[in-house]
Amino acid sequence: MATVHETLEASTRKNTILKSHDRYNESGAPLCDAFVIGIAGGSASGKTHVAHEIVRQLGAIPSVVIMSQDSFYKWNSPEQIALAFANEKDFDHPDSLDLDLFAKCLRDLKRNRQTNVPVYSFSLHQRLDETQYLYGAAIIIVEGILALHDSELRNLYDLKLFVQCDSDLMLARRIRRDVAERGRDVNGVIDQYLRFVKPSFDNFVQPSSRYADVILPPKENMEGINLVVEYIRRKLAERSSNLRERMALTERLLSHTSTPVPASSVKYDTSIESMQRAAEGLGVQLLPQTPQVRGIYTLLRDEKCSKEDFIFYADRLATILVEKAMEALPFEKSETTTPVEERVVGQRLAAKEVCGVTIIRWGGPLERGLQRVLRDIPLGSLLIQPEPNTSEPLLMHCMLPACVRERHRAEEAWVIVLGSQIGTGSTAFMTIRILLDHGVREDRIIFLTFLIARVGGIAVVRRAFPKVRIITGAVDNEVKEIWRMDGGGEGVKGQGKGRKDWKIEPGLGDIESRYF
Numbered sequence: 470m471a472t473v474h475e476t477l478e479a480s481t482r483k484n485t486i487l488k489s490h491d492r493y494n495e496s497g498a499p500l501c502d503a504f505v506i507g508i509a510g511g512s513a514s515g516k517t518h519v520a521h522e523i524v525r526q527l528g529a530i531p532s533v534v535i536m537s538q539d540s541f542y543k544w545n546s547p548e549q550i551a552l553a554f555a556n557e558k559d560f561d562h563p564d565s566l567d568l569d570l571f572a573k574c575l576r577d578l579k580r581n582r583q584t585n586v587p588v589y590s591f592s593l594h595q596r597l598d599e600t601q602y603l604y605g606a607a608i609i610i611v612e613g614i615l616a617l618h619d620s621e622l623r624n625l626y627d628l629k630l631f632v633q634c635d636s637d638l639m640l641a642r643r644i645r646r647d648v649a650e651r652g653r654d655v656n657g658v659i660d661q662y663l664r665f666v667k668p669s670f671d672n673f674v675q676p677s678s679r680y681a682d683v684i685l686p687p688k689e690n691m692e693g694i695n696l697v698v699e700y701i702r703r704k705l706a707e708r709s710s711n712l713r714e715r716m717a718l719t720e721r722l723l724s725h726t727s728t729p730v731p732a733s734s735v736k737y738d739t740s741i742e743s744m745q746r747a748a749e750g751l752g753v754q755l756l757p758q759t760p761q762v763r764g765i766y767t768l769l770r771d772e773k774c775s776k777e778d779f780i781f782y783a784d785r786l787a788t789i790l791v792e793k794a795m796e797a798l799p800f801e802k803s804e805t806t807t808p809v810e811e812r813v814v815g816q817r818l819a820a821k822e823v824c825g826v827t828i829i830r831w832g833g834p835l836e837r838g839l840q841r842v843l844r845d846i847p848l849g850s851l852l853i854q855p856e857p858n859t860s861e862p863l864l865m866h867c868m869l870p871a872c873v874r875e876r877h878r879a880e881e882a883w884v885i886v887l888g889s890q891i892g893t894g895s896t897a898f899m900t901i902r903i904l905l906d907h908g909v910r911e912d913r914i915i916f917l918t919f920l921i922a923r924v925g926g927i928a929v930v931r932r933a934f935p936k937v938r939i940i941t942g943a944v945d946n947e948v949k950e951i952w953r954m955d956g957g958g959e960g961v962k963g964q965g966k967g968r969k970d971w972k973i974e975p976g977l978g979d980i981e982s983r984y985f
């Protein structure tokens with residue numbers, strides 16, 4: 470018998486997050502739901518094969534999730550499992566599946582929320598205790614023998630496919646696959662096929678083909694798949710948005726803001742008054758500009774600052790920022806007994822769940838500060854990187870803390886987000902949107918950063934998410950477009966390979982490179 474690890478691997482293979490990307494407008498609202506494709510067909514007709522072929526051909530398009538109906542087989546009692554091992558259990562009737570849960574998970578994922586999909590083991594004929602977390606799909610491919618049978622599921626699809634295949638070919642493929650991959654023997658597969666699989670195919674699966682937009686042949690189906698992929702590409706292009714570009718075009722956006730930002734006559738005015746005015750106009754919380762804080766910034770801004778000093782003072786500043794964030798968290802009265810047996814009334818943190826989310830590299834210089842103040846805080850991470858052609862932020866990796874992955878816990882959680890500077894604001898924007906998608910309350914997100922560009926995407930972030938607390942130690946003037954060379958450093962567009970990027974002036978330079 471396969472080990473749990475092996476069965477898990479086999480059963481989760483179909484549910485795969487590849488990459489993810491952003492699709493929101495400047496108001497913070499999702500521009501559109503994910504595009505959903507439903508693929509039905511008999512067992513071993515080639516549904517999974519078609520789904521993978523679509524993913525392969527979509528190539529550069531990020532964020533495709535394949536959701537398999539197999540994940541939604543109901544939990545089986547020991548008696549039902551015994552029947553399954555004797556090939557006497559019907560796994561092909563719609564009642565064997567939890568279609569309500571299937572529709573709920575799909576609905577959540579389609580609406581850009583997280584979902585936790587059950588994990589099913591074919592070798593054990595049982596749903597396992599673990600679930601698989603999915604989030605961030607731009608395209609969802611649903612495949613299963615009954616994917617087109619249920620009307621609630623059908624209503625969620627943007628495109629419906631049916632893989633048509635001869636019964637003898639399906640039986641031959643199923644025998645080969647179930648023996649090789651699902652721990653079965655030939656006689657058992659044939660018994661089950663004749664008793665349950667074929668009748669169910671005739672009664673439920675084949676009749677559902679009438680709902681399909683496209684019927685695909687079982688073999689040599691590349692032409693059909695090509696057409697389907699072209700159609701998906703067209704639909705995605707209609708939906709695409711170049712948010713980062715629009716966020717960087719601040720003049721236009723600032724004219725939309727309800728709180729006008731006062732202009733400064735001095736080009737690089739980093740005086741306390743100027744920063745305070747800008748912070749107030751933008752609705753961000755500025756650290757008290759004590760001589761210590763001003764001194765740290767002076768050291769960090771110095772181009773001659775050694776790496777060692779930069780790390781030391783960035784850590785120190787991060788600690789001060791986190792201490793400021795602590796003022797937003799709820800505390801309650803707490804009694805304790807001192808070493809001399811006296812009772813005293815003090816305070817303790819009253820938040821049920823507090824966690825941190827760092828953006829890989831970008832939030833790194835703030836992590837040590839967070840852990841110094843909140844020693845055991847769970848810390849999740851996101852990897853958000855610019856798309857090479859458009860510089861749009863793409864979510865490449867999403868490892869959020871457990872209290873955010875589960876929606877009912879996310880609704881209670883306080884999240885401290887770490888990002889070293891906010892220029893175009895597109896990464897900050899995307900991070901906040903990801904947390905909101907998970908159910909985190911806007912007024913429980915605290916964003917910590919070393920530096921904000923006054924004229925930059927921050928205005929858009931504030932307008933889209935007015936309840937998020939943004940705490941910074943400094944507000945600088947502007948964000949400038951540059952050409953970032955592939956090998957590092959700035960260059961001139963057209964002279965060597967690179968991509969469009971933005972930098973804050975006067976700024977702290979490339980904080981991550983100076984810190985790491």
Ligand SMILES: Nc1ncnc2c1ncn2[C@@H]1O[C@H](COP(=O)(O)OP(=O)(O)O)[C@@H](O)[C@H]1O
Pocket residue numbers: 510511512513514515516517518519642643646687688689690
């Ligand atoms: N077009 C195809 N050409 C050749 N083999 C295929 C094709 N489609 C599927 N197969 C093979 O048939 C078997 C069952 O296919 P699969 O996609 O897993 O079926 P389903 O998901 O419909 O149960 C697999 O071994 C697969 O490699």
Ligand SMILES: O=c1ccn([C@@H]2O[C@H](COP(=O)(O)O)[C@@H](O)[C@H]2O)c(=O)[nH]1
Pocket residue numbers: 511512513539542553560561590591593594595613614666
């Ligand atoms: O425990 C189980 C659960 C399901 N089955 C069979 O699986 C197929 C559906 O999967 P495909 O990948 O679409 O072939 C279905 O026909 C069930 O009979 C099983 O044998 N054991």
